[in-house]
Amino acid sequence: MSHGGDIFRNKVNIDFSVNLNPYDISEKILEAIGECKDEIGHYPDIKQESLRNALAKAEGVYYDNVIAGNGASELLLAIVRAIDPKKALIINPCFSLYRDYLNTLKKCEIKDIFLNEKEGFRLTEDILSGILEDTDIMFLTDPWNPVGFNIDNELLIKIIDKAKSLNIKVVLDQSFLMMSDKAKSFDTFKFLERYDDLIMVRSYTKCFSCPGIRMGYVISSPENIKKIKRQLPEWNMPVISSHVMERCALLSKDESFTDSTLKLIKKERDHLICELKKLDLKVYESDTSFIMFYSKEDLYEKMLDKGILIRDLSDMFENKGGFYRVAIKDHESNKILIRCLKEVINGD
Numbered sequence: 001m002s003h004g005g006d007i008f009r010n011k012v013n014i015d016f017s018v019n020l021n022p023y024d025i026s027e028k029i030l031e032a033i034g035e036c037k038d039e040i041g042h043y044p045d046i047k048q049e050s051l052r053n054a055l056a057k058a059e060g061v062y063y064d065n066v067i068a069g070n071g072a073s074e075l076l077l078a079i080v081r082a083i084d085p086k087k088a089l090i091i092n093p094c095f096s097l098y099r100d101y102l103n104t105l106k107k108c109e110i111k112d113i114f115l116n117e118k119e120g121f122r123l124t125e126d127i128l129s130g131i132l133e134d135t136d137i138m139f140l141t142d143p144w145n146p147v148g149f150n151i152d153n154e155l156l157i158k159i160i161d162k163a164k165s166l167n168i169k170v171v172l173d174q175s176f177l178m179m180s181d182k183a184k185s186f187d188t189f190k191f192l193e194r195y196d197d198l199i200m201v202r203s204y205t206k207c208f209s210c211p212g213i214r215m216g217y218v219i220s221s222p223e224n225i226k227k228i229k230r231q232l233p234e235w236n237m238p239v240i241s242s243h244v245m246e247r248c249a250l251l252s253k254d255e256s257f258t259d260s261t262l263k264l265i266k267k268e269r270d271h272l273i274c275e276l277k278k279l280d281l282k283v284y285e286s287d288t289s290f291i292m293f294y295s296k297e298d299l300y301e302k303m304l305d306k307g308i309l310i311r312d313l314s315d316m317f318e319n320k321g322g323f324y325r326v327a328i329k330d331h332e333s334n335k336i337l338i339r340c341l342k343e344v345i346n347g348d
Contacts, residue, residue, distance in 0.1 A: 013307030016337055019290040019327040020209045021179065022264050026257070029208060029247055036243035044235045044242055051242045051249075055217050058249040060189045064222035067229050068245060070236050071214030072175050072203045077101045078231035079199055079218070083169055085136035087111065093121060093146055093316040093323075095173065098139045111135070120284055121147045128158060133166040141173040143180040146313050146325050148286030150182040160195045169224075171199045175216075178207040179265055180288035183258060188219060196221040199228075204248040206289070207261065215245045265289050268328045275338045279345055292325045295345075299324055302344045308337060 045051075048068050055066045069075035080101040088102050091113045102108045113130045115121040123144065131138065140159065142151045163170045177183060191198055197220075204215040218228055237245075251257055265288070272291055276283045282294035292313065298321065300312045313323040326337060 011307060012304075012309045014329070014333050014336060015309045016326040016329065016333075017309045017311040018211060019176065019179075019206055019288075019325075020211065021207050021261055021289070022268060022328060022330050023209065023261060025209045026251060028251060029210065029244055032244050032247035033240060036239055039239045039243070042239070044237055044239050046234055048237055048242065051237065051246055054246040054249040058252050059219055061192060061219055062222075064225060065192065065219055067218050067225050067232075068237050068242070069214075069216040069218065069232065070238070070241065071205065072173070072201050072216035073097060074214070074232070074236065075201055075216045075218050075228065076171070076173070077104070078228050079171055079201070080105065080137075081231045082224070082227040083137050085169075087135050089113065089131065089135045089138035089168075091115065091123070091127065091130075091139070092318075093313070094139060094141060095145045096315045098171075122149060123151055123155065125155060125158065128162055131159065131162050131166065131168065133168075135166065135168045137169045137171060138163060139171045139173065141175075142182070142186075143176050143286075143288040145173070145176065146290070146292050146311075146316050146323075147284050148288050148290055148292055149284075150180050150287040153182075153186075156191075157194070160191070160198060164195050164197065169197050169199060170195070171201065173201045175201065175203040176206055176288045176290075177202060178204075178252065178258070179261065181262075181266075182287070183262060192219060192221075197224065199224055204245060204252070208248050208251065210244065210248075213241050213244050215241055215248065217245075265328055268331060268334055271331070272326070272328060272334055272338070275334075276341075279338075279341055289328050290325050291328065292323065294322050295324065296322065297345055299341070299344060303340060306340045306343070308340050 051068050052063050052066050055068065056063045076097060085108055087109045089111050090098055099110060102110055143149060160170055177186060200219040202217055205211050269286060273283055276293055284292045300310060303310050311325040313325055314321050317323050
């Protein structure tokens with residue numbers, strides 16, 4: 001499956017398949033939902049003017065550099081259709097929807113590159129030799145989905161520079177950026193200025209624990225934004241989503257919120273990685289709010305029997321089983337995860 005979170009067809013007590021902020025939804029966001037109830041009787045602003053201004057201010061870019069979408073997924077599909085590539089590059093393992101969306105096109109040849117398992121599926125300079133001029137679009141994720149590492153900025157610049165020299169559009173999916181170690185150090189304006197064909201896709205859904213309110217946005221050149229906007233429905237952003245996104249844009253600049261989130265994620269991530277390794281699982285180092293690991297034991301159904309939903313990553317590994325991903329949650333939930341894993345692995 002391309003996504004986690006399927007609680008509708010399973011009996012789930014704790015969902016570790018979706019990667020949300022371990023903290024509960026902010027009261028300020030709940031207030032924003034209540035504040036917009038009088039606007040529900042009106043159409044949303046078709047130009048997203050107030051929302052785009054809020055996003056631009058939060059990201060340190062201009063109004064014409066941003067557009068919002070009903071989740072990052074809607075925007076990724078719009079990007080693919082706007083570019084209409086004939087040849088695409090996918091670096092594996094990666095989010096399976098990139099391939100799914102490319103396959104909606106009448107004709108698009110996909111070239112695959114596979115990261116080395118012996119190197120922990122890390123992105124290295126070896127990738128540069130695989131970026132060839134007969135490519136229209138390539139996808140990167142930072143942090144890398146599903147492994148969890150942040151891309152080294154120097155390497156990212158080298159990749160972008162090579163892509164620029166070959167007229168390749170780079171889609172940089174940063175849906176988990178705000179919950180990664182690079183959250184406060186990534187200079188959005190610097191990268192946009194260096195490469196105006198870079199298309200950055202971001203999401204407020206994860207960091208603000210609001211998966212039921214779809215909140216994605218794109219940062220790119222005005223030309224790219226216009227092309228992407230033409231692929232979206234006229235009123236693609238509901239009133240509630242727009243209003244909540246504006247509040248999230250404000251909260252994203254609240255250092256106390258950001259710092260507390262990153263501190264909790266790191267503390268619980270270190271704890272979970274340590275405990276998972278004790279279970280003799282192959283654990284891949286992460287810089288964000290989820291952890292990928294490999295098990296010889298078939299864990300998905302057995303964990304589900306205990307009311308724990310984890311992410312089966314077989315769709316990202318050419319249907320090869322054994323790779324799983326778990327979200328980082330609050331300490332008590334994480335303790336339950338480890339206890340249930342111990343029971344499954346020990347046959348209890």
